Amino acid sequence: TILPKAMVIGGGVSGMNSALELATQGFETHLVERDNTLGGNARKLRITAKGEDIQAHLAELTAKIEAQPLIKVHLGSTLKKVSGFVGNFKTTLASDKGEEVVEHGAAIICTGASEYKPAEYLYGQHKAVMTHQEIDAAFISGELDPAKVGSAGFILCVGSREPERPYCSKVCCTHSIESAIYMKQANPNCQVTIIYRDMRTFGEREYLYRKAREAGVLFIRYNLDRKPVV
Numbered sequence: 749t750i751l752p753k754a755m756v757i758g759g760g761v762s763g764m765n766s767a768l769e770l771a772t773q774g775f776e777t778h779l780v781e782r783d784n785t786l787g788g789n790a791r792k793l794r795i796t797a798k799g800e801d802i803q804a805h806l807a808e809l810t811a812k813i814e815a816q817p818l819i820k821v822h823l824g825s826t827l828k829k830v831s832g833f834v835g836n837f838k839t840t841l842a843s844d845k846g847e848e849v850v851e852h853g854a855a856i857i858c859t860g861a862s863e864y865k866p867a868e869y870l871y872g873q874h875k876a877v878m879t880h881q882e883i884d885a886a887f888i889s890g891e892l893d894p895a896k897v898g899s900a901g902f903i904l905c906v907g908s909r910e911p912e913r914p915y916c917s918k919v920c921c922t923h924s925i926e927s928a929i930y931m932k933q934a935n936p937n938c939q940v941t942i943i944y945r946d947m948r949t950f951g952e953r954e955y956l957y958r959k960a961r962e963a964g965v966l967f968i969r970y971n972l973d974r975k976p977v978v
Contacts, residue, residue, distance in 0.1 A: 750835035751853035755780060757827065758858035760788025764809045766856045771818040778850050779813070780822045780841060786810055788860045792881040794888055794930075797922050797953050803888060822848075864907045869978040877978065880923050887930070894934035902928065903976050904944040910972070921948045925960045932963040941966040943976050 752775060756767045759781025767779040785791065787810070793802045813819055822841055825848075829840040837855065841848045863881050871877045878886070886892035902924040908917050921944065928940040942965060949957040961967070970976055 751837075751851055752776065753778070753850075753852040755837070755839060755850060755852045755855045756858060757855060758788070758860055759783070759786040759821070759823070760858060760860045761790045761806065761809065762860070763788070763856070763858035764813055766858060767819050768809070768812055768816060770856075771816045775818065777819045778822060778852065779819055780825050780827070782824065782826050784824045786813065786821070786823070789863075789881065792885040792888070794884045795926065797926060797956065866906045869903060869906065869976070874978075880920065880927070883927060894931045894938075897931050897935060897938050899939040900928070900931055900941075902940075902942045903978075904942065905946075909945065916948060918948070922953045922956060925949060925953075925956045925965070928965045929956065929960050929963055932960075932965060936964075939966070940964075941968060943968050943970055945970060945972065 754770045754775045755778045756763045756770070757780050759779055763779060763781070764786060767777045770777045779786075781788075787806050790802055790806050795802055813821065822843070825841045825843040827839060828842040828847065831838050835853045837852050839850050839852065839855075841850060863879055865871070865879065869877060871879070883892065887894065904920050904924060905916075907913055908915060908920075924942050924944075928942060931938050931940055942960075944967060946969075947957060947967065
């Protein structure tokens with residue numbers, strides 16, 4: 749017997765969209781998130797590379813989830829046990845309210861990702877050294893006012909494109925440039941410097957790079973054998 753129910757594991761934007769799509773098709777859907785709030789990494793991001801308001805989109809998605817009667821949200825919940833087979837699963841969810849067994853026919857896993865936390869450049873030792881998500885979160889909360897920032901420096905490829913992580917993260921260059929433009933627009937006198945190895949603002953994101961240059965953002969290149977020192 750194939751149960752006409754589904755479970756989406758992970759309450760970030762991908763999980764939220766998956767749950768809404770399943771519910772739209774008529775499936776009773778259980779959306780499981782280990783945090784006490786939906787949204788995942790999107791809660792810490794301000795805008796997309798095209799200038800779209802992420803927080804507004806997240807609020808819209810959340811409202812749709814809450815208004816969809818076929819979606820049951822399990823916040824603060826984790827998977828304790830899974831049994832069964834394709835089309836007929838039994839999953840035990842654990843939370844501070846106890847355990848709950850959910851029967852479902854299919855599962856979509858949207859586990860998201862975690863931002864890399866460096867052990868260099870004084871991160872964790874000086875409050876002014878922040879990651880991309882921490883900067884955006886500070887902008888969103890108002891803790892950091894871009895109009896009051898006199899100077900800022902962005903170091904790219906931290907922890908990536910090195911032997912232990914030989915790949916490019918693909919988003920860091922664009923995010924740095926977007927943040928730099930945001931600071932320059934709020935305070936044209938702010939000195940913003942981006943220290944990079946290779947600038948990878950591919951596709952239409954090249955326009956953001958040109959916009960940053962025109963705004964006066966400085967770009968300084970470095971090599972792996974001569975890394976910046978903070």
